[in-house]
Amino acid sequence: MRFPEFSGEWKIVKVSELLEFYSTNSLSWEQLDYGNGIIKNLHYGLIHKGLPTMVDISSDLLPYIKSESMPKSYTLFLNGDVAFADASEDTNDVAKAVEIVNCDEQQIVSGLHTIHGRDKSDLTVIGYKGYAFASDSFHKQIRRIAQGTKVFSINVRNFDEVRVGIPSKDEQIKIAKLLRAIDLRIATQNKIIEDLKKLKSAIIDKLFDNLEGERCTYRELFQIVNDRNKDFHFNKVIAASQEYGMVERDTLNLKVQFDESSINTYKIIRTGDYVVYLRSFQGGFAFSELDGICSPAYIILRPNTRILSYGFLRYYFVSQPFINSLRLVTYGIRDGRSINVEEWMDMPISIPDKSIQDQILKTIQSIDNKLLNERHYLNSLLNERQFFLGNMFI
Numbered sequence: 001m002r003f004p005e006f007s008g009e010w011k012i013v014k015v016s017e018l019l020e021f022y023s024t025n026s027l028s029w030e031q032l033d034y035g036n037g038i039i040k041n042l043h044y045g046l047i048h049k050g051l052p053t054m055v056d057i058s059s060d061l062l063p064y065i066k067s068e069s070m071p072k073s074y075t076l077f078l079n080g081d082v083a084f085a086d087a088s089e090d091t092n093d094v095a096k097a098v099e100i101v102n103c104d105e106q107q108i109v110s111g112l113h114t115i116h117g118r119d120k121s122d123l124t125v126i127g128y129k130g131y132a133f134a135s136d137s138f139h140k141q142i143r144r145i146a147q148g149t150k151v152f153s154i155n156v157r158n159f160d161e162v163r164v165g166i167p168s169k170d171e172q173i174k175i176a177k178l179l180r181a182i183d184l185r186i187a188t189q190n191k192i193i194e195d196l197k198k199l200k201s202a203i204i205d206k207l208f209d210n211l212e213g214e215r216c217t218y219r220e221l222f223q224i225v226n227d228r229n230k231d232f233h234f235n236k237v238i239a240a241s242q243e244y245g246m247v248e249r250d251t252l253n254l255k256v257q258f259d260e261s262s263i264n265t266y267k268i269i270r271t272g273d274y275v276v277y278l279r280s281f282q283g284g285f286a287f288s289e290l291d292g293i294c295s296p297a298y299i300i301l302r303p304n305t306r307i308l309s310y311g312f313l314r315y316y317f318v319s320q321p322f323i324n325s326l327r328l329v330t331y332g333i334r335d336g337r338s339i340n341v342e343e344w345m346d347m348p349i350s351i352p353d354k355s356i357q358d359q360i361l362k363t364i365q366s367i368d369n370k371l372l373n374e375r376h377y378l379n380s381l382l383n384e385r386q387f388f389l390g391n392m393f394i
Contacts, residue, residue: 001391003174010394011123011166015159018124018166019082019117022075024110027065032111037064039074040106044085044113047098052183053130057103065109075116077108080126082133084115087153092139094146095154099130115156125169127176132164135393165394175392182385189378196374200367201318207360208319213352214307219345221308222301227268229293236292238269240277245314246288266293267300272310274301274317276341284326284339287314299341309357315364 040062110116146152276299
């Protein structure tokens with residue numbers, strides 16, 4: 001796939017012939033500080049998560065090197081330099097690259113588990129290399145040579161075996177502008193989604209603060225059920241997700257293995273049930289819109305539908321008023337916190353009549369629908385980006 005005005009042949013160049021490589025430091029996060037300093041440091045963790053392909057030093061956040069950890073020698077990034085993450089647990093992310101732009105006013109060096117490269121042949125324009133090294137054609141080659149078992153890695157010598165396509169500089173400029181525009185729109189879309197999530201959270205807190213209605217206990221609202229999958233009737237394993245409630249376990253990309261022969265000990269969960277996970281992070285409660293089975297460690301709560309509208313408490317259970325109320329029945333520290341469910345069941349709560357519940361649900365679900373639409377559009381942008389990365393490079 002090309003822009004129609006271009007027809008010239010692309011040069012196929014070894015990465016080792018295109019780039020000159022420089023030494024990097026091995027500073028850990030403990031030796032870095034986001035507060036202040038003189039020289040900024042690009043840690044490989046930021047390449048894997050947090051930074052865009054084109055790292056704009058004038059706006060993207062990087063940590064400084066603490067004064068007591070300053071390396072004796074280093075090479076500063078110049079505009080158009082690239083940095084590769086040399087290790088990852090996922091072969092798709094080995095050699096994930098970023099390109100540095102707008103760094104004239106600041107000093108930045110390449111850090112732990114990175115490879116710092118600079119175009120020594122003047123074959124490329126600023127902005128092109130980052131996307132060329134994000135392309136499918138580049139990463140297919142990397143996957144063939146990445147070494148390791150649990151963690152995969154590459155080194156500078158591997159770039160003797162990897163090639164990239166280089167078109168004319170005019171074509172490079174056009175490719176880079178297109179992909180940069182898509183990346184900026186993706187960043188905007190992510191901001192729209194994050195702002196909607198904050199709005200939703202604030203509205204939920206407001207709606208459920210000082211909730212008025214019939215006074216009762218959670219024991220009157222829920223029945224604890226312990227139905228087991230004895231006859232192997234269900235095989236869909238679902239798990240708790242902090243953002244989305246109960247979802248199919250496979251969608252969470254969990255790497256924890258489980259013994260399928262013990263699936264008959266799993267608990268059966270029905271659509272409309274609530275779940276308490278024994279470890280409490282942001283409340284530790286989740287709502288299920290699926291039938292399936294879940295970990296025996298989960299506590300299944302079946303709601304009294306005479307009192308509760310479908311899914312009404314799913315929003316209350318993520319509200320700050322509810323999370324604050326759990327302090328009385330939550331024990332332990334940090335990730336080891338757990339809820340004493342028996343004590344919680346006897347705690348009081350005010351429940352409005354169903355007509356009020358339905359009004360509250362309608363308000364929150366209108367935001368959910370907006371969020372869903374914005375996420376669909378984000379996925380469309382991501383798919384568009386991936387299509388171009390898969391088809392515009394050789």
